[in-house]
Amino acid sequence: MQDASLADPVEGHTSKAFDGALTQLRLHAVAMGGLVIDQVSTAVRALLDADANLAQTVLAREPQVNDMERTVDREAFELIALHQPVAGDLRMATAVSRITVELERAGDESKKIARFAGRMAGGEPQGPVRAVARYLQHMAELTTGMLRDAVRALDESNSELAERVRARDSELDAEFAAALRQLLTLAMQDQRYLGVTIDTVFALKGLERIGDHAKNIAEQVVFIASGRDMRHKKN
Amino acid sequence: MESAVANEDAARNAHNSAQQTGASTPRVSIAVDDTRKVRTLNVKAAVDNLSFYYGQHRALKNLTIPIAERQVTALIGPSGCGKSTFLRCFNRMHDLQPDTRYEGSITLHPDDLNLVGPGVDPIEVRMRIGMVFQKPNPFPKSIFENVAYGLRLRGTRNRATLAEEVEKALRGSALWDEVKDRLQDSALALSGGQMQRLCIARALATTPEILLFDEPTSALDPIATAKIEELISTLRDQVTVLIVTHNMQQAARVSDYTAFMYLGELIEFDEAAKIFTNPAKKATEDYITGRYG
Numbered sequence: 001m002q003d004a005s006l007a008d009p010v011e012g013h014t015s016k017a018f019d020g021a022l023t024q025l026r027l028h029a030v031a032m033g034g035l036v037i038d039q040v041s042t043a044v045r046a047l048l049d050a051d052a053n054l055a056q057t058v059l060a061r062e063p064q065v066n067d068m069e070r071t072v073d074r075e076a077f078e079l080i081a082l083h084q085p086v087a088g089d090l091r092m093a094t095a096v097s098r099i100t101v102e103l104e105r106a107g108d109e110s111k112k113i114a115r116f117a118g119r120m121a122g123g124e125p126q127g128p129v130r131a132v133a134r135y136l137q138h139m140a141e142l143t144t145g146m147l148r149d150a151v152r153a154l155d156e157s158n159s160e161l162a163e164r165v166r167a168r169d170s171e172l173d174a175e176f177a178a179a180l181r182q183l184l185t186l187a188m189q190d191q192r193y194l195g196v197t198i199d200t201v202f203a204l205k206g207l208e209r210i211g212d213h214a215k216n217i218a219e220q221v222v223f224i225a226s227g228r229d230m231r232h233k234k235n
Numbered sequence: 236m237e238s239a240v241a242n243e244d245a246a247r248n249a250h251n252s253a254q255q256t257g258a259s260t261p262r263v264s265i266a267v268d269d270t271r272k273v274r275t276l277n278v279k280a281a282v283d284n285l286s287f288y289y290g291q292h293r294a295l296k297n298l299t300i301p302i303a304e305r306q307v308t309a310l311i312g313p314s315g316c317g318k319s320t321f322l323r324c325f326n327r328m329h330d331l332q333p334d335t336r337y338e339g340s341i342t343l344h345p346d347d348l349n350l351v352g353p354g355v356d357p358i359e360v361r362m363r364i365g366m367v368f369q370k371p372n373p374f375p376k377s378i379f380e381n382v383a384y385g386l387r388l389r390g391t392r393n394r395a396t397l398a399e400e401v402e403k404a405l406r407g408s409a410l411w412d413e414v415k416d417r418l419q420d421s422a423l424a425l426s427g428g429q430m431q432r433l434c435i436a437r438a439l440a441t442t443p444e445i446l447l448f449d450e451p452t453s454a455l456d457p458i459a460t461a462k463i464e465e466l467i468s469t470l471r472d473q474v475t476v477l478i479v480t481h482n483m484q485q486a487a488r489v490s491d492y493t494a495f496m497y498l499g500e501l502i503e504f505d506e507a508a509k510i511f512t513n514p515a516k517k518a519t520e521d522y523i524t525g526r527y528g
Contacts, residue, residue: 014526086512086523087513088524227513
C-alpha cells in the first residue's frame with residue numbers, strides 16, 4: 001500500500017478518471033478564488049482612487065464569478081454522482097461546493113464596493129472615505145491576504161495555513177470597529193456627508209464580511225484535510 | 236501499514252465487562268467523532284485475540300472486535316485479507332478442513348459460549364449461527380422443503396407448525412408474496428435473487444442468533460441486490476448480522492459498524508458513518524477511496 005501522505009491528496013486513485021475529476025474540481029475552485037481576490041483588491045483601489053474605470057472592471061467581471069460558481073458546483077455534483085467519493089474525497093467534493101458559495105458572496109461584496117466607487121468617481125463628496133482611507137486600505141490588505149491564504153491552503157490541502165487564516169479574523173473585526181468609531185466622530189461633527197458616510201460604513205462592512213467568507217473557506221479546508229468541523233467554534 | 240486496532244481498548248472492555256459483571260449482553264462504548272459523542276452498543280459476540288491457522292499459515296492475527304447485537308457489522312478489505320476466513324470462524328466452517336487451528340475466543344452472549352473453544356461441538360454452533368453464501372445454493376427440493384429442512388432436522392414434525400414456521404421465514408425474507416401460490420414448485424425454478432432470499436429464509440427458519448453473509452449479492456443484478464440489501468436492513472430487528480462484501484458502497488449502505496481488515500489484521504473498526512466519512516487510519520482511507528494497490 002503506497003504512502004499517500006507523500007502524494008498529492010487528490011491523486012493516487014486506481015481510477016485515473018477519478019484523479020482527473022478531483023484535480024479539475026480543485027483547480028477550478030482555486031482559479032475562482034484567484035478571480036475573487038482580484039475583484040476585492042480592484043474594488044478597494046477603485047474606491048480609494050475614485051477610479052471609474054477600475055470600478056467598471058469589477059462590475060464587468062462579476063458575471064464571470066457567477067459562471068464559475070455554477071461550473072465548479074456542477075463539477076462537484078457530478079463527481080459525487082459519477083464517482084461516489086467517500087472519506088477525504090467526499091469531504092473535498094462537498095467542501096468545494098460550499099467554498100464556491102463563499103467565494104461568490106465575497107465577489108458580491110466587491111461588486112457593491114465597486115458601485116460605491118463608481119458613484120464617488122461621479123462626483124460624490126470624498127470626505128468620509130478619505131477619513132477612513134487608512135482603515136480601508138488596511139482592511140483590504142487583511143481580507144485579500146486572508147482570502148489568498150485560504151485559497152492557497154485549499155490548493156495545498158494545508159490545514160495549518162487554514163487554521164492561521166481563522167485566527168486573523170479577529171484582527172479584521174477590531175479594525176472594522178476602529179474605522180466605525182472614526183466615522184461616527186466625523187458624522188457627529190459634520191452631518192452634510194451622512195449619505196456618503198453610510199455608504200462608507202457599508203464598504204467597510206463589506207470588507208469585514210469578505211474576511212468572514214475567507215474564514216469560512218479556511219474552515220472548509222480544515223474539514224477537507226482532517227474531517228474536523230470548525231464552523232461556529234471559537235479559535 | 237499500522238496494525239493497531241482503532242477501538243481495541245473498547246473491544247477489550249466489552250469482553251472484560253461481560254466477565255466482571257456477568258451481564259447477559261455486555262455493553263461497550265465507542266467514541267463516535269470529534270465532538271466526543273459516545274455510542275454504547277450491546278455486544279452479541281466478543282471476538283478476543285482471535286488467530287486462525289491453515290497449517291503453519293496464520294491467516295488471522297489477534298483480532299479483537301465487538302459484534303453488536305441486532306446490528307449489521309460489515310467486514311471489508313482486499314482479497315486475501317482474511318475477512319471470509321474470519322466469517323467462517325463463527326460457524327466453525329474451517330473444521331471441515333484438516334490441519335486448521337483457532338487461538339483466542341469468540342464469546343457468544345448471553346451464555347458466554349466460546350464458539351471456537353476446543354470442547355465446543357461445531358454442530359451446536361451451527362444450530363445457532365446461520366450462513367448465506369455468495370452463490371445461492373438451494374437444495375434440489377421444493378420451495379417449502381428448502382425452508383422446512385432445518386426445522387425437520389431439529390425434530391419439528393407437526394405439519395401445521397412447519398407450515399406456520401415456513402410462512403414466517405418466507406415473510407421474513409420478503410419472498411412470501413412471490414412464492415405463496417407455488418410452494419411445492421422446485422426451488423431451482425426461482426430467479427437468482429429469489430433463490431438467495433430463499434436461502435435467507437432457510438437460514439431464518441431455525442431462528443439463528445447470528446446470520447453470516449458471505450458476499451451475498453455478488454452474483455445478483457442491481458434490483459435483486461437492492462432487495463437483499465433492504466432485507467438485511469430489516470433483519471437487524473431480529474438477528475445479529477455479519478456480512479463480508481467487496482462492494483464498499485454496499486457496506487456503507489447496509490452496515491451499522493464496519494471493520495476494515497488487511498493481511499489478516501483488523502486495521503480499523505468503527506461506525507460505518509465514521510469509516511466512510513473520516514476514517515482514523517490512513518490505510519482505511521486509501522482502501523475505501525480506491526487508492527489501494
